[in-house]
Amino acid sequence: MPLAPSKVKILVWDAPTRVFHWLLALCFAGAYLSADFDRLLAVHLTLGYTMLGLVAFRLVWGLIGTRYARFANFIRKPKEVARYAGQLLSFKAEHPVGHNPLGSVSIILMLLSTLVIVLSGWLYVSGGPKLIKEFHEGAAAFMLAVVAVHVAGVVFASLMERQNLARSMLNGYKLGRAEQAIRWTWWPIAALVLAGVWGFWWLQWQNPPHTDTIISVNTTLRFSNANSAG
Numbered sequence: 001m002p003l004a005p006s007k008v009k010i011l012v013w014d015a016p017t018r019v020f021h022w023l024l025a026l027c028f029a030g031a032y033l034s035a036d037f038d039r040l041l042a043v044h045l046t047l048g049y050t051m052l053g054l055v056a057f058r059l060v061w062g063l064i065g066t067r068y069a070r071f072a073n074f075i076r077k078p079k080e081v082a083r084y085a086g087q088l089l090s091f092k093a094e095h096p097v098g099h100n101p102l103g104s105v106s107i108i109l110m111l112l113s114t115l116v117i118v119l120s121g122w123l124y125v126s127g128g129p130k131l132i133k134e135f136h137e138g139a140a141a142f143m144l145a146v147v148a149v150h151v152a153g154v155v156f157a158s159l160m161e162r163q164n165l166a167r168s169m170l171n172g173y174k175l176g177r178a179e180q181a182i183r184w185t186w187w188p189i190a191a192l193v194l195a196g197v198w199g200f201w202w203l204q205w206q207n208p209p210h211t212d213t214i215i216s217v218n219t220t221l222r223f224s225n226a227n228s229a230g
């Protein structure tokens with residue numbers, strides 16, 4: 001099907017949304033990969049708290065950001081999500097310029113999961129019971145599953161819409177009508193987010209969180225587990 005002649009490349013994702021996205025993805029991957037190693041616990045905690053900061057920023061940007069970054073633009077009623085899914089299955093879906101209604105579900109789940117994971121991780125390092133640690137791991141596994149569906153959804157939607165949506169999350173551009181474009185990237189805000197994250201990492205590097213007590217509590221737990229299992 002030829003492109004409707006009115007469709008051109010327009011700016012859709014502002015820079016803060018894009019910087020938020022890739023930092024969140026990076027921190028999630030790092031936090032997951034570092035979770036199993038005692039020696040990397042300080043890295044694990046730092047990336048976890050970075051995710052909390054990123055999501056806090058995103059919650060504010062969802063209220064005051066540009067058109068397609070606003071929650072009001074992409075949080076849909078379950079009925080609308082179901083209708084969109086139905087249209088998609090019959091290849092009749094109208095692809096919105098911003099987040100599509102199904103994508104929005106995964107976005108909300110990832111933002112909420114981050115909060116639950118960080119809260120449970122924090123409760124655990126503050127001396128919470130082992131059950132909290134298991135809950136923490138479970139919440140992280142849940143978010144990993146959502147991420148997998150999210151990435152599969154991006155690939156699927158890219159094929160359906162015949163545009164590379166992953167690239168649009170990098171450069172901000174998607175196909176749409178000229179009047180649908182946002183006007184500015186807001187790059188100074190993105191630069192502030194980046195500077196905030198680098199600053200936090202630098203401070204953590206200078207003065208790493210004390211993880212010895214956590215590690216020894218963990219080792220005791222593991223040891224007592226091994227005993228009770230054997």
Ligand code: HEM
Binds near residue numbers: 103
């Ligand atoms: C740990 C990995 C990831 C996490 C936690 C994550 C999270 C998110 C979040 C929170 C959003 C909403 C963006 C916003 O409006 O603020 C989003 C959107 C998006 N992400 Fe990811 N993402 C991950 C990996 C990826 C990967 C690997 C790709 C590319 C293949 C990707 C492509 C996209 C695209 C294209 C959108 C916009 C999609 C839409 O309109 O629904 N993401 N992602």
Ligand code: HEM
Binds near residue numbers: 122
């Ligand atoms: C600041 C926030 C966080 C804190 C305080 C925290 C704390 C912890 C602690 C103390 C452990 C036990 C480590 C060990 O067994 O040596 C742990 C394990 C784990 N964390 Fe986190 N975490 C945080 C964020 C995250 C995030 C964002 C994720 C997801 C990417 C995550 C995923 C996991 C997983 C999967 C494990 C299990 C590791 C294993 O198999 O033993 N955590 N976390």
